[in-house]
Amino acid sequence: xxxxxxxxxxxxxxxxxxxxxxxxxxxxxxxxxxxxxxxxxxxxxxxxxxxxxxxxxxxxxxxxxxxxxxxxxxxxxxxxxxxxxxxxxxxxxxxxxxxxxxxxxxxxxxxxxxxxxxxxxxxxxxxxxxxxxxxxxxxxxxxxxxxxxxxxxxxxxxxxxxxxxxxxxxxxxxxxxxxxxxxxxxxxxxxxxxxxxxxxxxxxxxxxxxxxxxxxxxxxxxxxxxxxxxxxxxxxxxxxxxxxxxxxxxxxxxxxxxxxxxxxxxxxxxxxxxxxxxxxxxxxxxxxxxxxxxxxxxxxxxxxxxxxxxxxxxxxxxxxxxxxxxxxxxxxxxxxxxxxxxxxxxxxxxxxxxxxxxxxxxxxxxxxxxxxxxxxxxxxxxxxxxxxxxxxxxxxx
Ligand code: SF4
Numbered sequence: 001x002x003x004x005x006x007x008x009x010x011x012x013x014x015x016x017x018x019x020x021x022x023x024x025x026x027x028x029x030x031x032x033x034x035x036x037x038x039x040x041x042x043x044x045x046x047x048x049x050x051x052x053x054x055x056x057x058x059x060x061x062x063x064x065x066x067x068x069x070x071x072x073x074x075x076x077x078x079x080x081x082x083x084x085x086x087x088x089x090x091x092x093x094x095x096x097x098x099x100x101x102x103x104x105x106x107x108x109x110x111x112x113x114x115x116x117x118x119x120x121x122x123x124x125x126x127x128x129x130x131x132x133x134x135x136x137x138x139x140x141x142x143x144x145x146x147x148x149x150x151x152x153x154x155x156x157x158x159x160x161x162x163x164x165x166x167x168x169x170x171x172x173x174x175x176x177x178x179x180x181x182x183x184x185x186x187x188x189x190x191x192x193x194x195x196x197x198x199x200x201x202x203x204x205x206x207x208x209x210x211x212x213x214x215x216x217x218x219x220x221x222x223x224x225x226x227x228x229x230x231x232x233x234x235x236x237x238x239x240x241x242x243x244x245x246x247x248x249x250x251x252x253x254x255x256x257x258x259x260x261x262x263x264x265x266x267x268x269x270x271x272x273x274x275x276x277x278x279x280x281x282x283x284x285x286x287x288x289x290x291x292x293x294x295x296x297x298x299x300x301x302x303x304x305x306x307x308x309x310x311x312x313x314x315x316x317x318x319x320x321x322x323x324x325x326x327x328x329x330x331x332x333x334x335x336x337x338x339x340x341x342x343x344x345x346x347x348x349x350x351x352x353x354x355x356x357x358x359x360x361x362x363x364x365x366x367x368x369x370x371x372x373x374x375x376x377x378x379x380x381x382x383x384x385x386x387x388x389x390x391x392x393x394x395x396x397x
Contacts, residue, residue: 021080024053025163026156028202029211039074047211053081054163054212056178057170083160084109089168095125099164103157107133107150109190111161113182126184129161131200132191137225139258141247141293143327144190152196158203161189162213180213188223188243192260194230201237208240217241223291228264231272235279242276243289243320244269248299249307257299266311274315287316293324294335294343305346312352319347319354 024032032046048066052058059081061072084101087108091097095115100108109130116124135142136149162182169181185207187193193200200222206212207220223243224231234242248254254261261269273288290312294300308319321344324334335343340356347354 018080018082021078023082023156024049024079025081025083026154026159026199026203026206028205029209035079039078041071041074045071049075050209050211054206055180055214056175057163057167058175063175082156083164083167084157086164091168097165097168099161101157101161101164103133103153105151109133109153109157109161111165111189113165122181124183125181126186127162127165127182128186128189129158129203130189130191131158131187131193131196135191136195137192137258137260139225139245139247141257141295141324141330141332143330146329153191153199155199155202155206158199159206162203162207166213182213183215184219184221185215186221186223186243188221192225192227193222194224194227194234197230197233201234204238204240208238221289223289225258225260226264226269226272227260228268228272231269231276235276241289242273243291244273245291246308247291247293247295249304249311253299253304257295270311270315273317277316287318290317290319291322292319293322294340295324296333296335296339298332300335300339300343302342302346305343309347309350309352317352319352320357321354322357 022035024035027035029046029050032050033043036043036045036049045067049064052064058064061067061075061079064072064075067075084103086099087102088100089098094117097113099111101111102108111130112128114126114128130153132152133150134147135144138145138148162185165182166180170178185204187200187204204220204222207215208217217239218241221241221243222234223245225245231242234240245258246254247257248261251261251265254266264272277286277288292299292308312319321340323337323340324330324332326333344354344356
């Protein structure tokens with residue numbers, strides 16, 4: 001990744017709990033270096049502090065043992081490391097972990113970690129991260145869209161979700177033995193990440209930065225419903241995997257399912273995706289992932305499959321079919337297993353790598369820029385979580 005190309009972004013404070021101090025969580029190395037210079041310190045301190053924060057999960061400056069006492073004190077007076085507040089967490093026996101965070105202003109967002117089924121302690125763990133509170137795009141099959149849009153998340157609120165997820169494996173581990181557990185990140189939670197561009201890119205740059213989380217660029221995926229101009233920006237600014245929430249093989253149907261298609265129709269979207277794959281930057285992935293939610297009788301016929309083959313013929317792509325999980329008042333039903341397999345067979349015969357997403361119990365099924373597969377209505381669930389948090393708090397009084 002070319003650090004020079006990453007947009008400068010000043011993170012907002014994550015919570016109301018920074019007490020007037022500067023929250024270092026979410027700052028890029030450049031921003032941290034500038035902060036240290038303002039304090040009259042050498043810029044290389046930024047690298048040291050980043051490692052403490054992101055690799056060892058340390059928030060107490062007095063535990064950062066390679067800093068002088070004087071600097072520790074200076075930092076304790078001027079700065080803090082404050083992640084979003086965990087309002088609720090649920091760790092299931094199959095290894096899935098879910099968090100509900102309260103972000104500044106009291107809104108709730110959720111984050112889900114899904115481990116590989118091999119159960120290995122340091123096996124693959126994929127974290128699905130939210131980028132906005134709610135979403136303005138109102139895709140007709142998406143429960144997040146039904147909530148409407150509340151606000152963008154700051155870089156610290158975005159990266160804080162990953163920080164907390166790793167922290168959940170570090171709590172009882174001595175500082176010098178700690179290591180990060182999350183291996184993959186997908187920007188597929190609540191919101192359209194490309195409509196919150198700078199904080200999202202700043203956060204992904206921290207995910208890739210060797211002094212922060214050091215994830216491989218192939219293991220950080222941004223999923224978009226197709227904000228075409230920002231896809232060109234993304235190709236210039238950062239090198240991560242790209243997924244597209246397609247869900248329909250023609251404009252007429254996509255206008256209905258993914259209304260942003262009226263603004264950026266398929267021809268423009270596919271062109272932007274090709275640019276992302278083929279642009280002059282050879283570091284980019286050699287394919288994009290196409291997300292396609294399977295809606296019975298709506299987008300799942302043989303004709304749709306053939307249309308999809310034609311649409312994607314010049315775009316190196318892997319196709320991920322997602323069985324729809326209905327939510328209350330959803331106007332759609334899930335395609336039958338037979339239908340999904342017949343659809344997949346047409347894509348396979350045409351030479352596409354096509355997978356069918358497995359649903360795992362109560363897992364979240366991320367489908368695009370959202371956690372679309374979740375059964376429960378998100379607004380209701382947030383209210384339910386708030387209720388259960390309130391009950392717990394009352395019980396403790
Ligand atoms: S599917 Fe993605 S882009 Fe569409 S409303 Fe849901 S979160 Fe927003």
